[in-house]
Amino acid sequence: MQIISRMDAIFIILYALLIPLLGALVFAASGQVIVLFIIPPLLAIYLWLALKRPLRRRRAIQLPVPPSWNEFLLSHSAYFRGLDDAGRKKFARDIVLFLSDDNIAAIHGDPVSWQTRLLIGTGVATMLHGRPEWEPPLPDGVTVYPGASFDRNYRIEKGNIAGQAPERGPLLITEESLMTGFANPGAGRNVLIHELAHFFDREQRKSYGRYPQRSRHGGSGSWADLLTAEWRQHLRLGSILPTYAAVNEAEFFAVACEMFFEKPNRLQAAHPELYEMLREFFNQDPRRILF
Ligand SMILES: [Zn+2]
Numbered sequence: 001m002q003i004i005s006r007m008d009a010i011f012i013i014l015y016a017l018l019i020p021l022l023g024a025l026v027f028a029a030s031g032q033v034i035v036l037f038i039i040p041p042l043l044a045i046y047l048w049l050a051l052k053r054p055l056r057r058r059r060a061i062q063l064p065v066p067p068s069w070n071e072f073l074l075s076h077s078a079y080f081r082g083l084d085d086a087g088r089k090k091f092a093r094d095i096v097l098f099l100s101d102d103n104i105a106a107i108h109g110d111p112v113s114w115q116t117r118l119l120i121g122t123g124v125a126t127m128l129h130g131r132p133e134w135e136p137p138l139p140d141g142v143t144v145y146p147g148a149s150f151d152r153n154y155r156i157e158k159g160n161i162a163g164q165a166p167e168r169g170p171l172l173i174t175e176e177s178l179m180t181g182f183a184n185p186g187a188g189r190n191v192l193i194h195e196l197a198h199f200f201d202r203e204q205r206k207s208y209g210r211y212p213q214r215s216r217h218g219g220s221g222s223w224a225d226l227l228t229a230e231w232r233q234h235l236r237l238g239s240i241l242p243t244y245a246a247v248n249e250a251e252f253f254a255v256a257c258e259m260f261f262e263k264p265n266r267l268q269a270a271h272p273e274l275y276e277m278l279r280e281f282f283n284q285d286p287r288r289i290l291f
Helices: 006-030 034-062 067-076 078-082 085-100 114-128 175-183 191-208 223-237 249-262 264-270 272-282
Strands: 104-106 142-145 171-174
Touching: 006 034, 034 085, 067 078, 067 085, 067 114, 078 085, 078 114, 085 114, 104 114, 114 142, 114 175, 114 191, 114 249, 142 175, 171 175, 171 191, 175 191, 191 249, 223 249, 223 272, 249 264, 249 272, 264 272
Parallel strands: 104 142, 142 171
Antiparallel strands: none
């Protein structure tokens, strides 16, 4: 993650130049002196709104990382444990940047513990580790439910939904499933990674119309084509992925991501092409981190 992307910075500069330019044109055409008085506050409001988040992020990374974080991350994240010092610093910085946006809430306005916030940040930092130019695809943030599950009517401790990635709205996750996902790193199941994968998947399809073309190892066609082919093969012949992966391509992708970030060696051995696709997608190879 970055404090601000280069593209955003360019747009802010362009708009900041455009406002006085347009004001000058309006003044030249109308001769209204009031226009000259309106431009400075208008520019100040625009800059305040545009720079609010980057400045907040900058302030956040200047503060020291709480000492309790290191111990917590070492005991809860196999991924963090596998990183070298520089990787751990980058990982913690990504969590700080993500948490500074303050977009995690519990239902009914209940407080969210720092451990829960840190685990959500851990999932985000894991998936973004190879993509510093990407932002977490969570414009509506994350909502944490207490207990282990909720039902279709969002009643707590009913039904069997542990997490959800709605088309619109925040990522939903229960506190217990969040903890369980990180407590058993070798299980290949992590609800947070799964739900985040849905958001990443959707964002990539939206931004590019379809997934970018595969670029390496002589791959032809798009990632989306490969994903469809792998999913069809799973339907026909099964795979090492859980049966839930058969529901549709989106679920196949999300389940594959869970395994990619938890049991990369197993996934690579059984599905080398799928592994390669995910390696390109996230621009990282978890086999080098989780051994
Ligand atoms: Zn899913």
